Amino acid sequence: MSNELSGRVAVVTGGGSGIGAASAALLAAAGAAVIVADLSEGSKETQVGRFVTHDVASEEAWQSLLADILEREGRLDIMVNNAGISGGPGNPETTTVENWQNVQAINSEGVFLGCKYAIQGMKHLGAGKTQSSGSIVNISSIAGLVGGAGPTAYTASKGAVRLLSKSVALYCAEQKYGIRCNSVHPGGVDTAIFNPLWQAVGRDQGKAFLGARHPIGRMAEPQDLGELVLWLASDRSSFVTGAEFTSDGGITAGLQRRSLLGPS
Amino acid sequence: MARLENKVVLLSGGASGIGAATAQMVVREGGKAVLADRDEAKGQALAAELGASAHFVPLDVVHEESWQAAVAATVEKFGALHGLLNAAGVGVRNSIEDCTLAEYRRVNDINSLGTFLGCKHAIPAMKGSGGGSIVNISSVLGLRGASYAMAYCASKGAVRTLTKNVALHCAQQKYNIRCNSVHPGYIDTPMIAPRLDSNVGNMSGRQALEELHPLGRLGQADEVAHMILFLLSDESTFSTGSEFVCDGGLTA
Ligand SMILES: NC(=O)c1ccc[n+]([C@@H]2O[C@H](COP(=O)([O-])OP(=O)(O)OC[C@H]3O[C@@H](n4cnc5c(N)ncnc54)[C@H](O)[C@@H]3O)[C@@H](O)[C@H]2O)c1
Ligand SMILES: NC(=O)c1ccc[n+]([C@@H]2O[C@H](COP(=O)([O-])OP(=O)(O)OC[C@H]3O[C@@H](n4cnc5c(N)ncnc54)[C@H](O)[C@@H]3O)[C@@H](O)[C@H]2O)c1
Numbered sequence: 001m002s003n004e005l006s007g008r009v010a011v012v013t014g015g016g017s018g019i020g021a022a023s024a025a026l027l028a029a030a031g032a033a034v035i036v037a038d039l040s041e042g043s044k045e046t047q048v049g050r051f052v053t054h055d056v057a058s059e060e061a062w063q064s065l066l067a068d069i070l071e072r073e074g075r076l077d078i079m080v081n082n083a084g085i086s087g088g089p090g091n092p093e094t095t096t097v098e099n100w101q102n103v104q105a106i107n108s109e110g111v112f113l114g115c116k117y118a119i120q121g122m123k124h125l126g127a128g129k130t131q132s133s134g135s136i137v138n139i140s141s142i143a144g145l146v147g148g149a150g151p152t153a154y155t156a157s158k159g160a161v162r163l164l165s166k167s168v169a170l171y172c173a174e175q176k177y178g179i180r181c182n183s184v185h186p187g188g189v190d191t192a193i194f195n196p197l198w199q200a201v202g203r204d205q206g207k208a209f210l211g212a213r214h215p216i217g218r219m220a221e222p223q224d225l226g227e228l229v230l231w232l233a234s235d236r237s238s239f240v241t242g243a244e245f246t247s248d249g250g251i252t253a254g255l256q257r258r259s260l261l262g263p264s
Numbered sequence: 265m266a267r268l269e270n271k272v273v274l275l276s277g278g279a280s281g282i283g284a285a286t287a288q289m290v291v292r293e294g295g296k297a298v299l300a301d302r303d304e305a306k307g308q309a310l311a312a313e314l315g316a317s318a319h320f321v322p323l324d325v326v327h328e329e330s331w332q333a334a335v336a337a338t339v340e341k342f343g344a345l346h347g348l349l350n351a352a353g354v355g356v357r358n359s360i361e362d363c364t365l366a367e368y369r370r371v372n373d374i375n376s377l378g379t380f381l382g383c384k385h386a387i388p389a390m391k392g393s394g395g396g397s398i399v400n401i402s403s404v405l406g407l408r409g410a411s412y413a414m415a416y417c418a419s420k421g422a423v424r425t426l427t428k429n430v431a432l433h434c435a436q437q438k439y440n441i442r443c444n445s446v447h448p449g450y451i452d453t454p455m456i457a458p459r460l461d462s463n464v465g466n467m468s469g470r471q472a473l474e475e476l477h478p479l480g481r482l483g484q485a486d487e488v489a490h491m492i493l494f495l496l497s498d499e500s501t502f503s504t505g506s507e508f509v510c511d512g513g514l515t516a
Contacts, residue, residue, distance in 0.1 A: 091433045092380070093388070100380060101377075109365065112365070112415075115360050116363070119360060119361060143425065146425075147427070147505055152433075153380075155425045155429040156425060156426040160372065160418035161418075162425075163405070163406060164360075164417055166417065167360065167411060168360045168409075169409065170411040
């Protein structure tokens with residue numbers, strides 16, 4: 001299994017940290033050439049593949065990223081649209097239009113652009129690629145499934161990603177592109193996205209507090225999600241498209257309060 | 265007793281289609297209807313036809329000040345706000361390959377930002393009126409994907425989860441404000457008129473859409489309005505954060 005992705009080229013947006021970094025590491029370990037596209041380079045120990053400075057909200061950035069990859073790597077097979085922000089606290093009464101637009105620009109428009117340019121890249125033939133094919137993995141959230149798992153603007157942005165992934169999947173299937181597209185819905189994952197909480201209550205206490213909200217009794221580690229991303233990126237999931245993959249320790253399975261952070 | 269006796273309802277998109285049908289029903293059931301729309305001519309005409317229990321205010325849902333003015337005008341005219349229907353929306357056909365960033369943003373601004381702003385500014389007025397009910401129109405395309413409606417799917421998926429977030433917030437705060445989403449199938453309104461007229465293979469657009477639905481026909485605006493009326497009324501006081509499907513079996 002260790003070389004199942006050899007010869008494949010993968011992009012991971014937001015790959016400098018958290019879920020993206022874990023996904024990039026696992027894709028690289030499976031033999032893929034990985035391009036980490038992030039605002040700034042992560043810590044040197046966690047780094048894999050080739051780093052490209054990239055802002056997912058900028059269409060020009062996507063144009064130059066794609067041109068650069070087709071010139072250097074010559075093909076594109078896997079796109080992990082993972083970059084995202086929480087946007088900070090905000091409920092339906094306190095969320096400003098500016099905050100809303102900021103969050104949509106990265107979490108929703110960023111994924112839209114990521115899919116659009118991924119398809120262009122995946123249709124490109126060359127460097128041993130004779131047929132268009134590929135796998136797009138969009139990181140939504142349980143906030144794209146339930147209402148109490150994040151701030152208002154974030155919740156809307158993740159609902160958008162959930163449905164746009166299905167539209168992309170069906171479109172690519174109809175066009176016979178051989179490109180699949182699925183969404184991933186993590187619960188609480190121990191990443192930098194929780195830094196504000198760690199700063200407020202301490203990391204150990206924060207992790208215990210969030211862990212207790214998951215039926216499984218703990219938060220996810222980034223690798224838990226990386227394994228799911230790897231499976232969706234690989235040919236092992238070749239019949240899977242337009243589907244939703246929840247990895248949340250059971251938080252959305254039952255009748256318990258589905259609030260991750262408690263009253264907003 | 266009439267089902268919406270003395271309830272004041274603000275309806276975005278109230279000039280046409282589902283919003284207009286609901287406005288008529290609100291008035292018929294004893295409520296006050298404030299039709300808010302960017303189509304002033306149609307909105308004014310319908311409000312005039314509905315008489316003293318109806319009023320028109322111009323509204324562009326993507327502008328926060330416009331919402332503030334519409335809510336203020338509602339409270340000024342009828343003294344309270346108990347119901348909000350977010351029905352303003354645009355149906356746009358595009359795929360992931362042909363949709364531009366500008367078009368993605370335009371569709372999401374009207375359908376999703378516009379719905380958020382309606383909720384945001386209705387909440388304080390409803391709090392001041394002893395509580396209320398918000399109904400957001402999503403779509404079957406907020407539940408299932410369609411290759412030809414990428415930006416629309418995204419916007420309606422956003423409305424679906426936004427609705428739950430608003431519902432839980434209001435419940436936590438004990439505002440006595442409920443919020444639910446309605447998911448219509450294809451409804452015979454001006455929004456889908458272009459599709460009805462264009463042919464699909466040897467079928468008319470209308471036939472093709474009719475055949476999609478297990479009930480074998482399109483929905484009527486009144487059929488969706490009946491569901492909205494239930495949600496606006498006190499018949500549904502234990503329902504919040506939920507998805508109400510009205511689609512002739514389409515998603516079954
Ligand atoms: N951590 C969780 O509990 C959790 C739960 C559900 C969903 N998610 C989602 O998972 C994804 C990854 O989050 P994470 O938890 O690993 O967070 P993280 O903060 O550790 O990593 C996010 C990365 O995205 C990058 N990024 C932010 N804006 C960007 C932009 N405009 N262009 C390019 N890169 C950008 C950041 O620099 C960072 O490296 C996000 O979409 C997030 O919403 C996280
Ligand atoms: N007709 C269908 O098949 C169908 C199916 C599912 C969901 N829906 C949804 O139902 C809602 C109502 O649609 P309809 O079928 O009655 O369509 P419609 O076109 O008859 O009515 C929509 C109304 O919204 C108004 N509007 C559009 N943009 C606006 C803006 N920026 N500010 C203020 N008003 C604006 C229009 O002027 C129009 O009066 C929409 O959200 C639509 O997406 C319709």
